[in-house]
Amino acid sequence: MKRMLGILLAAASLAACDETGESRMATVPSPEPTAPPSPPLPLTTSRALEIMGTLSNTCREVATMKMAQAKCEERQGRTVDHAALRTELRDLAWNMAKLTPDEASKQCEVIMGELSSKPKPQPCWDL
Numbered sequence: 108m109k110r111m112l113g114i115l116l117a118a119a120s121l122a123a124c125d126e127t128g129e130s131r132m133a134t135v136p137s138p139e140p141t142a143p144p145s146p147p148l149p150l151t152t153s154r155a156l157e158i159m160g161t162l163s164n165t166c167r168e169v170a171t172m173k174m175a176q177a178k179c180e181e182r183q184g185r186t187v188d189h190a191a192l193r194t195e196l197r198d199l200a201w202n203m204a205k206l207t208p209d210e211a212s213k214q215c216e217v218i219m220g221e222l223s224s225k226p227k228p229q230p231c232w233d234l
Contacts, residue, residue: 140204143197149189150174150196158196162203166215170196172222179231 146154155170173196177187199218203211227234 140201143200143204145193145197148193150177150193155192155196158193159200160204162200163208163212163215165212165219166199166203169199169215169218169222172219175231175234176222179228179234182230183228 143158143160146157152171152174155174156167159167159170173192177189177192180187203214206214
């Protein structure tokens with residue numbers, strides 16, 4: 108009788124541990140991605156890629172394309188707001204880091220499609 112009672116208590120204890128462990132796992136939020144770096148200004152292509160970190164090559168291509176567009180604007184005598192561009196790239200990197208790698212890559216493909224659809228002015232054909 109004592110042996111049976113001991114087994115029942117042990118089983119009840121293990122069941123309680125399993126339930127507690129499962130509920131802890133369910134309430135632990137996934138960690139937020141770390142904030143992207145904020146390199147010094149003016150931005151360069153390598154600094155833009157630094158912001159994108161370890162995201163997919165598609166997302167890194169977005170940063171490269173954005174920098175090419177900024178260089179194109181400067182070649183045409185227009186002023187580029189490098190601080191705003193850095194913020195835009197940091198926001199993009201932050202939002203993409205929250206997604207799965209496949210989802211982020213698909214989102215960046217859409218952005219690249221939009222960026223690529225704009226024709227390049229003649230002074231920028233080599234970019």
